[in-house]
Amino acid sequence: MLELKHVHKVYRVGAFGGGRLRAVRDVNLTVEPGEVVSLIGESGSGKSTIGKMVLGLTRPSAGSITFEGTDITTIRGHSARKEYYRRVQGVFQDPFSCFNPIFKADRVFEMIRTSYFPETSTPVWREKVLDALATVRLDPDNVLGKYPHQLSGGQLQRLLIARALLLDIRLLVADEIISMLDASTRIDVLNLLADLKERGLGILFVTHDLSLGNYVSDRSVILRKGAIAEMGPTSKVFDNPLHPYSRHLLSCVPQLHRTWAEVDAELEADPPEDVVLPVATDDASAPLLEVEEGHFVGIDQG
Amino acid sequence: MTLRVNDLKVYYQTLRGDVHALDGVTFDLADGEIMGLAGESGCGKTTLGKSLIRLDSRMRHVGGTVELDGKDVPVGDDEAMVPFRYHEISLIPQYAMSALNPTRKIGRMVNELLRARGVRPADIADELKRRLELVGLDPDVLDRFPIELSGGMKQRVVMVISTLLNPSLLIADEVTSALDVSTQRAVAESLVEFRDREYVKSMIFVTHDISLVYQMADTIMVMYAGHIVEKASAKTVINEPRHPYTQMLIGALPEVGSTTVQGRLEGIPGTPPGLLDPPTGCRFKDRCPLAFDKCSERPPLVEIEPGHWAACWKTG
Ligand SMILES: Nc1ncnc2c1ncn2[C@@H]1O[C@H](COP(=O)(O)OP(=O)(O)OP(=O)(O)O)[C@@H](O)[C@H]1O
Ligand SMILES: Nc1ncnc2c1ncn2[C@@H]1O[C@H](COP(=O)(O)OP(=O)(O)OP(=O)(O)O)[C@@H](O)[C@H]1O
Ligand code: SF4
Ligand SMILES: [Mg+2]
Ligand SMILES: [Mg+2]
Numbered sequence: 001m002l003e004l005k006h007v008h009k010v011y012r013v014g015a016f017g018g019g020r021l022r023a024v025r026d027v028n029l030t031v032e033p034g035e036v037v038s039l040i041g042e043s044g045s046g047k048s049t050i051g052k053m054v055l056g057l058t059r060p061s062a063g064s065i066t067f068e069g070t071d072i073t074t075i076r077g078h079s080a081r082k083e084y085y086r087r088v089q090g091v092f093q094d095p096f097s098c099f100n101p102i103f104k105a106d107r108v109f110e111m112i113r114t115s116y117f118p119e120t121s122t123p124v125w126r127e128k129v130l131d132a133l134a135t136v137r138l139d140p141d142n143v144l145g146k147y148p149h150q151l152s153g154g155q156l157q158r159l160l161i162a163r164a165l166l167l168d169i170r171l172l173v174a175d176e177i178i179s180m181l182d183a184s185t186r187i188d189v190l191n192l193l194a195d196l197k198e199r200g201l202g203i204l205f206v207t208h209d210l211s212l213g214n215y216v217s218d219r220s221v222i223l224r225k226g227a228i229a230e231m232g233p234t235s236k237v238f239d240n241p242l243h244p245y246s247r248h249l250l251s252c253v254p255q256l257h258r259t260w261a262e263v264d265a266e267l268e269a270d271p272p273e274d275v276v277l278p279v280a281t282d283d284a285s286a287p288l289l290e291v292e293e294g295h296f297v298g299i300d301q302g
Numbered sequence: 303m304t305l306r307v308n309d310l311k312v313y314y315q316t317l318r319g320d321v322h323a324l325d326g327v328t329f330d331l332a333d334g335e336i337m338g339l340a341g342e343s344g345c346g347k348t349t350l351g352k353s354l355i356r357l358d359s360r361m362r363h364v365g366g367t368v369e370l371d372g373k374d375v376p377v378g379d380d381e382a383m384v385p386f387r388y389h390e391i392s393l394i395p396q397y398a399m400s401a402l403n404p405t406r407k408i409g410r411m412v413n414e415l416l417r418a419r420g421v422r423p424a425d426i427a428d429e430l431k432r433r434l435e436l437v438g439l440d441p442d443v444l445d446r447f448p449i450e451l452s453g454g455m456k457q458r459v460v461m462v463i464s465t466l467l468n469p470s471l472l473i474a475d476e477v478t479s480a481l482d483v484s485t486q487r488a489v490a491e492s493l494v495e496f497r498d499r500e501y502v503k504s505m506i507f508v509t510h511d512i513s514l515v516y517q518m519a520d521t522i523m524v525m526y527a528g529h530i531v532e533k534a535s536a537k538t539v540i541n542e543p544r545h546p547y548t549q550m551l552i553g554a555l556p557e558v559g560s561t562t563v564q565g566r567l568e569g570i571p572g573t574p575p576g577l578l579d580p581p582t583g584c585r586f587k588d589r590c591p592l593a594f595d596k597c598s599e600r601p602p603l604v605e606i607e608p609g610h611w612a613a614c615w616k617t618g
Contacts, residue, residue, distance in 0.1 A: 152344055183510055184342065184569040185342070253483050
């Protein structure tokens with residue numbers, strides 16, 4: 001459904017834009033319908049940049065991004081873009097910044113109606129909104145007619161997901177949507193993503209929290225400095241991490257019943273075998289090596 | 303005993319009435335104790351932290367006392383709090399990283415802060431460098447601007463600044479939430495190191511990440527809607543929580559390895575009550591599967607076994 005091929009993003013940085021920063025390096029990945037792919041990595045590894053390129057908010061410097069057969073960089077003009085956003089939507093980390101504090105929070109629904117469903121009658125539209133709210137498990141009485149500051153971060157986050165659902169989307173880009181939420185709300189939102197996936201939605205789930213990524217995702221992509229360090233079915237990546245960086249990240253995940261010291265001691269007593277990593281021939285490419293079926297490792301960047 | 307908070311009540315004044323954000327909170331913090339503070343968004347964690355350092359103009363100290371190292375802490379008296387701030391009690395606020403002034407080099411900012419607190423920067427320059435190195439930062443960061451540092455680096459700078467005067471109590475509010483796991487670990491371990499070296503005597507570590515608290519805290523205290531519901535050693539809260547709310551909260555935590563395929567975890571149905579006009583009795587009663595008649599009275603926080611406190615009619 002979504003395919004990224006040799007995608008790069010180079011930003012101009014520094015005074016007068018003289019410097020170059022390769023935020024995304026030679027990334028290849030796919031998202032299928034009904035699949036959750038998590039994009040995991042440290043701050044600055046390029047996760048949001050990939051999400052923004054998929055949403056057409058910034059263009060790749062090289063490579064192609066196709067959605068259902070169309071190269072999205074060729075989408076031009078207002079109506080074609082609008083059609084694209086009917087099928088692909090994003091929800092971002094900070095729900096507060098997506099709402100205008102002077103309007104009631106449910107205005108975001110009305111905006112969707114105005115641009116996509118001007119013909120829909122008010123009662124039918126209201127039914128649709130109530131449906132979407134039920135899917136995200138929000139009580140309409142608690143949220144409709146309220147201002148953003150009267151709602152919690154978790155409620156606002158779910159309103160944004162509900163808004164995306166009004167459009168019958170096929171692909172959702174969810175960028176760090178749960179790091180702001182408390183533990184029990186996180187689980188609600190994650191379970192919601194699992195429901196959506198069962199309805200055939202593809203989800204690109206950006207996160208820095210590995211145990212959350214693991215909970216919902218079918219495949220995981222670990223990014224490091226813009227390049228893929230490891231990619232594969234989530235169970236394989238988590239049970240048998242191959243790249244030294246993935247191993248390091250996993251050893252730092254706080255666990256409920258094992259301390260970091262215990263994890264370190266186990267790793268020391270029984271160190272995993274070294275895996276031969278692919279080598280980049282220049283500083284722009286980032287080849288992957290398939291170690292077992294569907295499980296890839298990437299280059300070593302120190 | 304470092305800190306002793308007794309029946310503390312702090313409300314926010316709003317046009318529609320008082321928000322009972324901290325409504326009779328009682329707990330102790332021992333010398334050397336790192337206490338994790340957890341609970342649903344809006345339960346009063348940040349309010350507790352702020353109350354111990356500075357009430358903003360809309361906050362009102364309604365009742366209760368705070369004692370630090372045997373001295374009364376006049377939380378309601380802005381002026382009288384001055385000698386306590388940063389010298390005795392220090393707070394790393396939520397979103398501290400993004401509050402760093404982008405136009406000032408780190409070093410200049412540190413010096414301004416120190417002078418504002420009545421300390422000569424030169425007297426403490428060597429110690430500052432030592433502590434930056436301790437948390438893995440090159441003292442060169444002092445010559446850099448905040449935007450030139452990663453989130454984790456900024457967070458460590460803030461930690462060093464906040465503890466430079468060796469306060470008795472450090473309150474860290476969500477300091478690791480925006481960081482990736484390896485940076486999170488580095489920051490958490492540095493905080494423990496600060497305690498071990500006695501730069502701070504004890505610490506309150508506010509977070510949504512209960513598994514992170516488990517790695518570093520001695521005790522965990524759980525709040526719900528302005529009340530304390532449970533406090534015990536970290537191991538006890540994780541492995542044998544007694545309060546129904548804590549049990550459901552711990553039950554909602556995914557572990558590495560748990561997936562929706564193996565079985566879904568459950569959140570806690572319903573939402574916390576509003577604090578503008580909070581319900582009487584146990585504030586969890588609308589969501590509690592065990593609620594019964596008596597729960598319309600407020601359950602007291604009682605020590606159900608040594609060092610283990612809970613406020614529930616069913617645990618007593
Ligand atoms: N508009 C921009 N101009 C210049 N550099 C940028 C721009 N946007 C991002 N970058 C840089 O690109 C790199 C990748 O940024 P990105 O936001 O994709 O990271 P991320 O993985 O989402 O990190 P985080 O976990 O902190 O959100 C970073 O080094 C960032 O500073
Ligand atoms: N300035 C204010 N005016 C009125 N009510 C407020 C104000 N600040 C906070 N509150 C309310 O007080 C309660 C406690 O808020 P607080 O910020 O302490 O929660 P918290 O536990 O830190 O939540 P989070 O996990 O989201 O940071 C909430 O119900 C909140 O809505
Ligand atoms: S006091 Fe009652 S309502 Fe409150 S937690 Fe205990 S059983 Fe549940
Ligand atoms: Mg990002
Ligand atoms: Mg808070």
